[in-house]
Amino acid sequence: MSGGFILVADDEPAISELICTSLEMSGFQTRRAANGQIALQMTINDRPDLVILDWMMPMLSGLEVTTRLKRDERTSDIPVILLTAKAEEDDKIRGLDAGADDYVVKPFSPRELTARVKAVLRRSGGSDTEKPLEASGLQFDPTNLVCRINDQPVTMGPTEFRLLEFFLRHPNRVYSRSQLLDRVWGGNVYIDDRTVDVHIRRLRKAISVDDHERMIQTVRGAGYRFSPDFKSEV
Amino acid sequence: MSGGFILVADDEPAISELICTSLEMSGFQTRRAANGQIALQMTINDRPDLVILDWMMPMLSGLEVTTRLKRDERTSDIPVILLTAKAEEDDKIRGLDAGADDYVVKPFSPRELTARVKAVLRRSGGSDTEKPLEASGLQFDPTNLVCRINDQPVTMGPTEFRLLEFFLRHPNRVYSRSQLLDRVWGGNVYIDDRTVDVHIRRLRKAISVDDHERMIQTVRGAGYRFSPDFKSEV
DNA sequence: ACCCGCTTTCATAAAAATGTCACAATACCG
DNA sequence: CGGTATTGTGACATTTTTATGAAAGCGGGT
Numbered sequence: 001m002s003g004g005f006i007l008v009a010d011d012e013p014a015i016s017e018l019i020c021t022s023l024e025m026s027g028f029q030t031r032r033a034a035n036g037q038i039a040l041q042m043t044i045n046d047r048p049d050l051v052i053l054d055w056m057m058p059m060l061s062g063l064e065v066t067t068r069l070k071r072d073e074r075t076s077d078i079p080v081i082l083l084t085a086k087a088e089e090d091d092k093i094r095g096l097d098a099g100a101d102d103y104v105v106k107p108f109s110p111r112e113l114t115a116r117v118k119a120v121l122r123r124s125g126g127s128d129t130e131k132p133l134e135a136s137g138l139q140f141d142p143t144n145l146v147c148r149i150n151d152q153p154v155t156m157g158p159t160e161f162r163l164l165e166f167f168l169r170h171p172n173r174v175y176s177r178s179q180l181l182d183r184v185w186g187g188n189v190y191i192d193d194r195t196v197d198v199h200i201r202r203l204r205k206a207i208s209v210d211d212h213e214r215m216i217q218t219v220r221g222a223g224y225r226f227s228p229d230f231k232s233e234v
Numbered sequence: 235m236s237g238g239f240i241l242v243a244d245d246e247p248a249i250s251e252l253i254c255t256s257l258e259m260s261g262f263q264t265r266r267a268a269n270g271q272i273a274l275q276m277t278i279n280d281r282p283d284l285v286i287l288d289w290m291m292p293m294l295s296g297l298e299v300t301t302r303l304k305r306d307e308r309t310s311d312i313p314v315i316l317l318t319a320k321a322e323e324d325d326k327i328r329g330l331d332a333g334a335d336d337y338v339v340k341p342f343s344p345r346e347l348t349a350r351v352k353a354v355l356r357r358s359g360g361s362d363t364e365k366p367l368e369a370s371g372l373q374f375d376p377t378n379l380v381c382r383i384n385d386q387p388v389t390m391g392p393t394e395f396r397l398l399e400f401f402l403r404h405p406n407r408v409y410s411r412s413q414l415l416d417r418v419w420g421g422n423v424y425i426d427d428r429t430v431d432v433h434i435r436r437l438r439k440a441i442s443v444d445d446h447e448r449m450i451q452t453v454r455g456a457g458y459r460f461s462p463d464f465k466s467e468v
Numbered sequence: 469a470c471c472c473g474c475t476t477t478c479a480t481a482a483a484a485a486t487g488t489c490a491c492a493a494t495a496c497c498g
Numbered sequence: 499c500g501g502t503a504t505t506g507t508g509a510c511a512t513t514t515t516t517a518t519g520a521a522a523g524c525g526g527g528t
Binding site for chain 4: 428431432434435452454455
């Protein structure tokens with residue numbers, strides 16, 4: 001699973017090597033920058049999911065890079081973790097003031113840094129502010145990953161769950177198998193079209209309470225359509 | 235001891251640092267948000283026990299955030315303290331009118347703020363209350379560190395105890411392993427996600443009397459959920 | 469320094485989900 | 499009414515995720 005793409009900027013190769021290795025072991029992709037100038041460039045060009053900056057770097061300090069990244073609207077949403085040898089409380093405030101999302105004091109354990117990376121990504125990223133959805137007695141709670149029909153919980157696999165969520169958000173419209181693959185599975189997957197059939201079937205089976213599986217209609221030669229108000233359509 | 239989990243929203247890092255530090259010294263866990271938008275998101279996602287909002291913030295003012303939180307049934311029960319530089323009586327009324335539970339004028343002493351936080355939590359029956367909790371025959375007494383099932387005492391380690399307390403206070407909701415680490419272990423600890431599994435297992439074993447372990451459900455790919463009335467759902 | 473209880477990590481077993489396939493069922497067309 | 503194209507289904511190998519037992523760590527007392 002691609003945990004994300006992280007830019008590591010440290011002028012000491014030994015340290016950036018250490019960091020990158022441990023991040024890669026946790027499933028992240030990494031790229032290195034040897035100084036602040038390069039780090040800034042690469043961040044703007046590549047838009048990594050997170051940037052780790054050493055405070056003390058030639059050309060441009062980590063602090064300075066942070067400030068610039070946060071001032072540029074193209075990059076201000078990219079989380080930054082500052083690395084520093086200084087343990088001063090005052091520096092911490094300066095770091096956070098510049099807009100850093102976290103602050104790690106050297107020496108640090110690779111494990112700690114990885115954990116912080118995950119924590120920052122978690123906090124800055126996913127915000128499922130979704131309220132439950134509802135359609136013809138089918139209640140769908142994306143936050144709790146729960147789906148009920150007439151208050152009876154129904155169970156399904158994660159993929160079927162995402163598929164149902166997509167349908168609920170895009171009702172009354174036909175989607176081809178490849179469209180569904182793109183939108184539910186994600187862009188760059190190489191999966192057989194027909195696999196969608198199988199998941200459709202699993203989803204139908206899962207919601208086959210009180211005829212709710214009829215909400216998912218097969219459109220021959222085109223794909224599938226979800227109709228919340230299937231009952232009146234007969 | 236876990237006095238509760240508090241979200242601090244202020245766009246000035248120096249101030250949020252000050253607030254967080256003093257709250258942490260009083261045994262609270264804290265998290266920061268740099269603007270109103272983020273504060274709103276985090277409150278909905280993380281359900282802190284209390285939110286401290288600066289009135290003047292970029293993106294979304296503290297007042298606006300208060301209004302929205304109180305209007306959303308998912309968050310309307312979370313107490314809010316508004317911080318403001320304005321001392322106008324009129325503002326105070328507007329703040330309380332929006333649903334804020336208390337109102338503190340800058341500059342304030344950390345001591346005062348902490349005291350107000352405690353007061354608000356006490357008043358709203360917040361998380362630092364020590365009254366016993368109960369769920370489907372499982373009695374939980376935080377004061378005496380005792381847990382019983384059908385009046386039979388059950389024993390568990392301290393961590394499992396805190397975990398159970400958290401679940402009892404936040405039922406029917408999925409929490410990821412990282413979220414549980416943040417909220418049960420505390421924000422500044424960095425341990426492996428999988429460790430949670432082990433504690434879940436020990437907690438399950440501990441309460442596996444009369445099928446009570448079924449209250450803790452595994453949500454594949456997401457985390458765990460505590461459902462007090464799982465038994466009746468079958 | 470040593471023990472003891474608890475926590476964390478690790479290795480491995482077990483369970484669940486996923487993607488494919490072969491074949492059955494069904495719809496469409498002339 | 500075939501014939502053909504398309505979709506439905508059950509089975510299965512593989513991959514991913516979780517459960518579990520055991521060992522290593524850690525910190526507080528004695």
